[in-house]
Amino acid sequence: MAFSPEKSNFRSPLKGPPSPSWNDLLLKNKKALNHVLFTMHLQSRSNKQTPSSSPSPQIRKSLDFTLPSLVSDPISLLSDQILLSILSKLPDSQRNCNSLVSKRWLNLQGRLVRSIKLLDWDFLVSGRLFVRFPNLIHVDLVNGSLISLGECGCF
Numbered sequence: 001m002a003f004s005p006e007k008s009n010f011r012s013p014l015k016g017p018p019s020p021s022w023n024d025l026l027l028k029n030k031k032a033l034n035h036v037l038f039t040m041h042l043q044s045r046s047n048k049q050t051p052s053s054s055p056s057p058q059i060r061k062s063l064d065f066t067l068p069s070l071v072s073d074p075i076s077l078l079s080d081q082i083l084l085s086i087l088s089k090l091p092d093s094q095r096n097c098n099s100l101v102s103k104r105w106l107n108l109q110g111r112l113v114r115s116i117k118l119l120d121w122d123f124l125v126s127g128r129l130f131v132r133f134p135n136l137i138h139v140d141l142v143n144g145s146l147i148s149l150g151e152c153g154c155f
Contacts, residue, residue, distance in 0.1 A: 040077045083108055111135055118144035 075083075087095055087108055099109035115138040116129075123129055124144060130136065 037074050037077055080104075080108060084111065088112055114138065116140070120144055 078086075083105070087098060087105075090098065095109055095112065099106045110132045111134060113133045114135060116133060116136060117140040118124055118129070121141075121144040124139075124141070129139070
């Protein structure tokens with residue numbers, strides 16, 4: 001009988017309990033999460049409405065029950081500062097993958113980058129470097145400033 005490590009459920013006693021996933025942490029207390037989302041939703045609605053057009057108490061009560069249908073993506077309600085603090089806690093390998101989720105997350109990930117190694121001088125000349133990475137402290141220009149032998153016409 002062959003041993004298959006992919007199908008094995010064995011956990012080493014030295015490793016300890018498995019770490020919880022992001023879904024477990026975010027959705028552990030659904031009542032608290034719903035309260036936060038509802039509060040954020042009400043704040044966004046109150047910012048859009050004038051004081052004379054505030055909803056009646058009857059409508060406000062109905063909002064309590066329709067919140068899950070109104071919020072299809074609860075993470076989109078989070079502010080940039082909250083998302084930045086969440087993304088900053090991730091390791092670099094996961095942070096780079098998460099930047100592919102949306103343009104908003106790509107821009108947020110760019111704000112977390114403090115040091116970069118420039119490989120393409122045209123990226124610096126175009127001005128996109130500081131738009132894409134606004135909080136840079138250190139830029140390594142050595143590799144971007146070198147001309148490869150293929151570009152100079154020398155064989």
